Amino acid sequence: MNDTSSVPDIVISRLPSYLQTLNQMAKEGWHTVSSKVLAERVGTTAAQIRKDLSFFGGFGKQGTGYSIYHLIEQLQKILNMDRVWSAIIVGAGDLGRALARYQGFAQRGIEIAMLFDIDPKIVGTQIGSVVVRHVDTMESEIQKNNFKISIITVPAAVAQIIANRLVEAGIQAILNYAPVTLIVPGSVQLQNIDPVLQLQRTLYYLSDD
Amino acid sequence: MNDTSSVPDIVISRLPSYLQTLNQMAKEGWHTVSSKVLAERVGTTAAQIRKDLSFFGGFGKQGTGYSIYHLIEQLQKILNMDRVWSAIIVGAGDLGRALARYQGFAQRGIEIAMLFDIDPKIVGTQIGSVVVRHVDTMESEIQKNNFKISIITVPAAVAQIIANRLVEAGIQAILNYAPVTLIVPGSVQLQNIDPVLQLQRTLYYLSDD
């Protein structure tokens, strides 16, 4: 997953949540924040935040902390978030349609550009701001528009087939909602969302009434 | 989060995915599996699987591997998954409704028992197999039915307030879809799902065309 870079994967994975909290604090009117205060809001430790940021340079001032505006700007640049990314959704079932209408993507820099499905009955219908396209046109649209990001919301049984086609067409990041372990090349970023799996992780700790 | 137990949290968090793969293999007709083969399917290493399982005892046979049926049974018992758990959903927007209709919960042992919302226009309407109830009745239903698990799909602005009310009413596990960092007592299991955050984690690795 992480070949050349010297920054650990786990550090990268924490930066977006720092950014989210910083944006929230900016909206609340803060201008400056110490690693201690930021850590409390994020739910981590001051040392970890300073360590994580130090992989990319020194963004703070001793005695004062960090300029929130400046840190947001820097983190966005580091994470390639200083631009809008287009994403496509494959599978226009309940979940795919709910995601297509979800405003949170556009609000945070991800544009849902297209939505694909195989069912001729829904191909052509409007969901949110996009029209459902037939999945047979998926590869050509990916290549024509140079899409790099795809969200998979098809049934588990066909998720791997779709993933193969996406990778073949040039997709570099996949957010998979199907409850299966997808196999993709190491060069492709794979993130999984399975609410059932996440709930199952908590059951061990629950008291049986 | 993990007070008394000697089993690391991270081990517990991997067991449900082992179980998922074992169930898949059972459906494909396998009866026995080695740690090596299971590891390949799960996407981990044989050593890690054997180490993880060894926290709970010896489930395999040298030279043969593991009986899939037996291992499934044992893991389900360990994870408190040898029963059906009821969960409630708070927030009947697009996402809450999509989750209420999602068959994957029931198929894997989670029953969506109730769905709450504050909007009088949708209270009383049927979504999947449940009727939307007013959120004012949430606490009393939690206590009456002894619900332990809740899914939060309300807007970010009210997610913390809802979380507080859920915890106060006795909920022990929360699956949060709102894009905010919730503060809950250490005794409450919190899992977050934020698709935007997960996609942002991948942008760092994408090549800009």
Place this chain on the structure above:
DNA sequence: TAGATTGTTAATCGATTAACAATC
């Protein structure tokens, strides 16, 4: 028996935390 594979111990690796000199 010979081959395969477990469960476990020891070695390695990597991540987190603590501490503090530097400095705003």
Place this chain on the structure above:
DNA sequence: TAGATTGTTAATCGATTAACAATC
């Protein structure tokens, strides 16, 4: 200046991996 807080180094902690005797 005195107090606060950074960036970084070293110490600690915990998780993963490797190795292998035990044994099916």
